[in-house]
Amino acid sequence: MNRKQERKLSMFVVLAQFIQGTLSAILAAMPNFDNLFGEFMHKVNEINVLTGNQVLNREGNFIEKITIKELVSKQGGVIAGKVMGYASNNDLYLLYSEVDYTESGLVKLPDTLCRTTCMIIHDKALEHLANLAPYGVTAEMLGEFKANVELYELSIPKPKAGIQDKKAATAGLKVKFQEASVLVAKMFKLTRIVTTEYPEFVEEFINAKRIDKAAYYELSAKGMVVDGEGNRVGKVTMVCNELNFKRRVSASGGFYLKHMEDGVYQFVFSRPGYETTVVKMVFYKGERFDVEVVMKVA
Numbered sequence: 001m002n003r004k005q006e007r008k009l010s011m012f013v014v015l016a017q018f019i020q021g022t023l024s025a026i027l028a029a030m031p032n033f034d035n036l037f038g039e040f041m042h043k044v045n046e047i048n049v050l051t052g053n054q055v056l057n058r059e060g061n062f063i064e065k066i067t068i069k070e071l072v073s074k075q076g077g078v079i080a081g082k083v084m085g086y087a088s089n090n091d092l093y094l095l096y097s098e099v100d101y102t103e104s105g106l107v108k109l110p111d112t113l114c115r116t117t118c119m120i121i122h123d124k125a126l127e128h129l130a131n132l133a134p135y136g137v138t139a140e141m142l143g144e145f146k147a148n149v150e151l152y153e154l155s156i157p158k159p160k161a162g163i164q165d166k167k168a169a170t171a172g173l174k175v176k177f178q179e180a181s182v183l184v185a186k187m188f189k190l191t192r193i194v195t196t197e198y199p200e201f202v203e204e205f206i207n208a209k210r211i212d213k214a215a216y217y218e219l220s221a222k223g224m225v226v227d228g229e230g231n232r233v234g235k236v237t238m239v240c241n242e243l244n245f246k247r248r249v250s251a252s253g254g255f256y257l258k259h260m261e262d263g264v265y266q267f268v269f270s271r272p273g274y275e276t277t278v279v280k281m282v283f284y285k286g287e288r289f290d291v292e293v294v295m296k297v298a
Contacts (some may be wrong), residue, residue, distance in 0.1 A: 077103030220260035
């Protein structure tokens with residue numbers, strides 16, 4: 001992966017994290033945005049796999065293969081148990097045997113077999129979904145399970161490639177970057193729909209897109225402002241007198257800090273109706289950190 005692609009991938013990751021932190025109401029106001037974002041996340045994870053990086057989960061956080069295997073095994077075990085209960089009550093012996101797996105049993109399976117077994121559990125549950133409501137199985141639950149299984153499949157190491165295969169992989173990587181860039185462009189066009197209602201979202205989207213340019217490459221911090229119950233708080237003013245810095249966070253409470261000077265600085269967060277909150281942030285060149293700012297209602 002060349003330097004230009006590294007910057008581009010950094011932009012993809014920051015953009016993914018920004019969108020994941022955006023209020024669902026904003027995303028829902030842009031028809032087809034969720035579908036485009038889903039395709040985009042899949043392309044980014046394919047790039048991550050090809051370049052040996054960790055993959056991203058739905059929240060935009062990097063995740064280890066062993067962690068995602070534990071997650072799908074837990075979800076698969078829970079869903080399998082519910083389907084087994086339904087099968088037992090209705091004397092569906094074949095169905096019972098097809099999904100007779102526990103969380104611990106799934107974890108012990110080899111990677112590819114674990115993935116295949118989890119998909120069997122998903123498909124069988126989906127096949128009987130209409131009858132599984134009393135057992136607590138929902139379409140949303142199965143959708144999340146399938147997405148995690150697909151993420152797990154991406155994280156499974158593939159056989160090392162030979163010289164010719166590596167050339168093909170390099171060419172394939174270029175294609176994946178192009179496809180992901182096309183999806184970013186399509187999502188950006190949709191942001192015009194909410195320019196009037198959510199101008200801060202559009203501005204933050206543009207800022208995230210710029211990170212692939214050399215001048216915007218270094219991201220010092222990514223943060224979120226929440227209240228005491230964990231709900232996002234938008235339209236908060238953040239000020240650092242030492243850096244002569246003043247900005248408002250996005251409508252969804254998110255903010256990014258780029259090219260900050262090394263050192264420890266105090267940032268003051270304020271908004272009418274909330275107690276003023278002071279947060280110390282440490283910046284060091286080459287390092288990026290996440291911060292959560294908690295503001296109490298006045």
